[in-house]
Amino acid sequence: MSQSLEALTKALLNAAKKAGADSADAMAVRGTSVSVDVRGATLEQAERAEGVDIGLRVFVGKRSANVSASDTSSRTIDEMALRAIAMAKEAPEDPYSGLADPEQLSTHWDIDALELSDPTDEPSPQMLQEDAAQAEAAGLAVKGITQVQSASAAYGAQKVYLAATNGFEGGYSRTDRGISCVAIAGTGTGMERDYDGDSRIFQSDLRSPEDIGTSAGQRALARMDARKPPTGAYPVLFDERISSTLIGHLLSAISGAAIARGASWLRDAMGEQVLPDGLSIIEDPHRPRATGSRPFDGEGLPTSRRVIVENGTLKGWTLDLATARKLGMQPTGNAARGTGSNPNPAVWNIALTQGDATRDDLIKEMGTGLLVTSMIGSTINPNTGDYSRGASGLWIENGEITHAINECTIAGNLRDMLRSIIPANDARAHLSRVVPSLLVPGMTLAGA
DSSP, rough: OOOEEEEEHHHHHHHHHTTTTTTEEEEEHHHHHHEEEEEEEEEEEEEEEEEEEEEEEEEETTEEEEEOOOOOOHHHHHHHHHHHHHHHHHHHOOOOOOOOOOGGGGOOOOOHHOOOOOOOOOHHHHHHHHHHHHHHHHHHTTTTTEEEEHHHHHHHEEEEEHHHHHHHHEEEEEEEEEEEEEEEOGGGGGOOOEEEEEEEEEESSSSSHHHHHHHHHHHHHHTTTOBBBOSEEEEEEEEEHHHHHHHHHHHHHHHHHHHHHTEEEEEEEOBBBSOOTTOOEEEETTTTTOOOOOSOOSSSSOOOEEEEETEEEEEBBBBBBHHHHHHHOOOOOOEEEOSSOOOOOOOEEEEEEOOOOOOHHHHHHHHHHEEEEEEEEEEEEETTTTTEEEEEEEEETTTEEEEEEEEEEEEEEEHHHHTEEEEOSSSOOTTSSEEEOOOEEEEEEOOO
C-alpha cells in the first residue's frame, strides 16, 4: 500500500534534519489525469497518468536549495535530503529567505466550504469519449463548418500536502473536468478556425458538449473572409474571453518579485490611480468552486480576501514571505509553489467591478473600431508598460459588426489603457478571473 502524503512529507522533513538542515519544508502531490481526443467520430487518442511527486526545500543558515523526485522510496528520500544540503551549502546567502514564523501560520480553514473537489466518481473513458464525440458532432452540424480539428474531454484529480519544520501541516484535494472543441470553416487558404471550451471543478457545472461544439463552429464561421484593418487610432473592445489578459498585465506588475527588482511599470504607483473611478479589483481565495481558491498558501500562511485596487486606486502588492521581507512589508498569503520550485507571489481569484452596459451596448457606443476575440504574441515592456500585440476579431462600423479582421497589431501604453477602460457586464462568475469585456477608447491599429 502506498504511503500517505502526510507520511511522505514527514519522512522528507526527518531526512532533512538528519542530513543537517536548520529548517525545511516538504510538499507531496498525488495526481491522476485522463484525457480523450476524438476525430471523425472515432477515438484518436486516450491518455491516463498517475503518480506522486515530492519536493523538499532545505535551509542551512541563509542558504537554501530545492530538490524534487517522483520516486517515493526511503532511499530516494534520504538521497534527496543529502543532495539538497550539499546544494544549499554552495548556494549564495539570501538574507530574506526562510520559513514563516509560527505565529504567521494558518491554523484554521474550512476545506468543505471551498468545494474544491467533486465527490462523484471519476468519469469512465467511455463517458469522456462520448462527451468529446458529441462536441465534435455539434461543431460539424453548424452549416459552413468543414471539419473539426479536435474535440477533447478530460478529467483530473489531485491531492496536495504541505508540511514544514515550523509546525505547519495541511492538505486538500482538487478535481477538474473539461471539454473543448476546435472547429474549422472554409477550405484551402481561406480556412479559419476558432474554439470553445469549458473547465469546471464539478461535473454538474460543466456546459454541455453540444453547446461547446456549436459555439466553436459559430465562432469559426464569424472569422471567415477576414481582412486587414485600416491603420489609425480607434476604440478597441476586448472580448470577455480574452479581456482578463489586460487585467493580467496589471496583476503581473504588482507582483512582489517585480516590485522588489524594480522591474515594473507600476513600481512607484502605490496609492495612485491605475483604473477609472468606481472600478475595483478584489481578490477572494475563498470562493466556492473556483479554481483559484486556496485554504492556505504555499508557505502555510492564511489566505484572505483583500482589495488590490479600490475605486481606481492601487492599494497593495502581491507578496510572498521573501518579497515581503525585502520590501519591509507583511506577506499577503500569496505564495504559490510546486514540488520542484520555490515559492513565488501569485494572485488567487480576482474580480473586476462590472459595468452596467452589455457588450452589445459598448459595440454601439464605440462607433467604428475593433472587437478583439483572439491575440497572438506580445511585446510588453515591463518597465514602461508599452504594449503591442497581434490580434484578430471583428470590425465595427457605425456601431455594428461588419466583417472579420486578422493580421492586425494593436498598440498603446498599459497605464493609459487601464485608466480609460469601460467595463461591460458580461463576466462569467465561475472563473478565477472574473473580468467582463473591456472597451479601451483609443488604441493604435495597424494591418500587419
